[in-house]
Amino acid sequence: MGCGASSAIPTTRIVTSSSSSKNENERRTRTNITDIIQNFFLAWLDGNIDRSSQDYSNSIKNLQRTVNTIESFQDTDECIKYLSQFQNEKAFLIVSGALCETVVPRVHPMDQIFSIYVFCRKTEKYEEWTKNWSKVKGIYTNIAVLCDSIRQSARQCDEDSVTISGTSSSVDQIEPSFMYAKLFKEILFKIEFNNEKEIKNLAEYVRPKYAGNDEQLEIIDEFARDYQVELTLTSPGDDKNLNVLTQLMRKEITGTGWERMGLLLYKMGENEKAEQVYTLLIEQAPNDAIRSTLHNNIGAVYDNMGEYSKALAFYERSLEINKIALPANHPLLATSYNNIGAVHRNMGEYSKPLAFYEQSLEINKIALPANHPLLATSYNNIGAVYGDMGEYSKALASYAQSLEIHKVALPPNHPDLAIDYNNIGMVYDNVGEYSKSLAFYERSLEINKIALPANHALLAISYNNIGLVYDHMAEYSKALASYERSLEIYKIVLPPNHPGLATTYNNIGAVYRSMGEYSKALTSYERSLEIYKITLPANHPLLAISYNNIGAVYRSMGEYSKALASYEPSLEILKIALSPTHPDIAGSYNNIGFVYYSIGQYSEALEYYEKAQQILKVSLPVTHPHFADLKGKIELVKQKL
Known part of the structure; x- marks a missing residue:
């Protein structure tokens, strides 16, 4: 049994619905939602700040016109701790002259710090000093001037978050967030509200974000009362390669304005924000078709978040609605079957997904052209199930079909191609062809870097799986570096x-074990098991992997009774969850056999080794390294009898 858990990526489908006819008298407006585009917060550090003074109150009101979230501090360590907790937002820091020389060197390296402002009475004292710190924007004695400077910085920070400069002719050289920002702005500027209830719902949705900011709350109330303006969008950038991918993404992201917003957030990996948008929409869905779509999409979000029971409930509700409303071979039924299969697979119930995936494929073959991407989705997911069952030749054949369709239907840097390359790499890894595996994984990572935001979960999967191959090749420092990037x-x-x-x-635990650092390995494995126990069903195969790997550490430490106590529950789970000829069951027999050999119980060791050998004969090619290893063990134990 391998120490790591390589992930084939099942493709879950998120769908869009057709909107009802629009009222010709609809009024449209551009609303100020920079809080969604870019989160700002401001910290004000001054050891002598007086929160009860009128000057302080007026200053806060002035600042809140630009930055909604403002916190003031008198203690330096408390302020720095506050700044450190934010990773994805941008911060402005106002610091008093008395503290600036000690505080700025500590906070200047922090990525979340966008700009720093020194607020004091004596500008000349610090003018020369500020030249050493690029984020210090100036020394201010007047709060109004300071607020204007922060407002300019906030505007610049906001623009930086949604635009890109440069004239690169290759999509490989373009920041992937540009494509998402471009689509985001198109969606944002075209959102239309069909009735007063929608406007009221949006206002109520954003009000909690501005609690305590009377000026912003007044703007929200004004928006709810008077909603009208027309918008135009200028589209920057003429890169042909990027536009191919952007146009395809635009076709995928269809529906009403808010549906498109939810779908784009989902594709960017912003699961919680997508869930909020879809939940808001489901309360006002005008018909069953849209209601089914939204149930499906909330299910997809929960699936991404690892909340599989919630995902299954939403997918099944979507299927119920579709069965009533649609003909038997409608593609949306195929989507429902596909997604239910995906969540069952994620829950480790490997006997269930194949039937759902095959039902989805049969509908799609009837309803769709031969090279439609949804057929590739079905082949991909069927391949994932065969991989789970240890039937690697069938898995490879299915993944290859998915890849061929995607090569015809999609541009070369589409994220779905990255999924195909990843999954083919996984099969080669499982059968011991590590150089081929690494090549496919690296191609997958290359595409994901081009097509996805910098911290997308699919990038983490790519780094994880590259780490697995290096681990199997005994290049442990490279493996650890890849795993740690995935974890970040x-x-x-x-x-x-x-x-x-x-x-x-x-997987980090596996590397530490291979390097002989057993205490670190045990800590990582136990943390893994702790999470799996919380999130997965009692007989999920990943729990078996955790028990197996904890047993492996104890075995390496010579604590054989503890090793056996971990290996045995691992085997019992695998017998329930997997097919009888799955290679992981062979690995479990092998590990128990090794423990019995180590404590001198040779007949028991031979029994378990031979069980492992029988499984490998039907599940792996004879060239796989496990065969030679097991043959040597059997010969050795026979010499002891």
């Missing part, structure tokens, strides 16, 4: 108990 991304984009984090902790 997951910590940013996933909830703290998501299975993806557990997988990466598991």
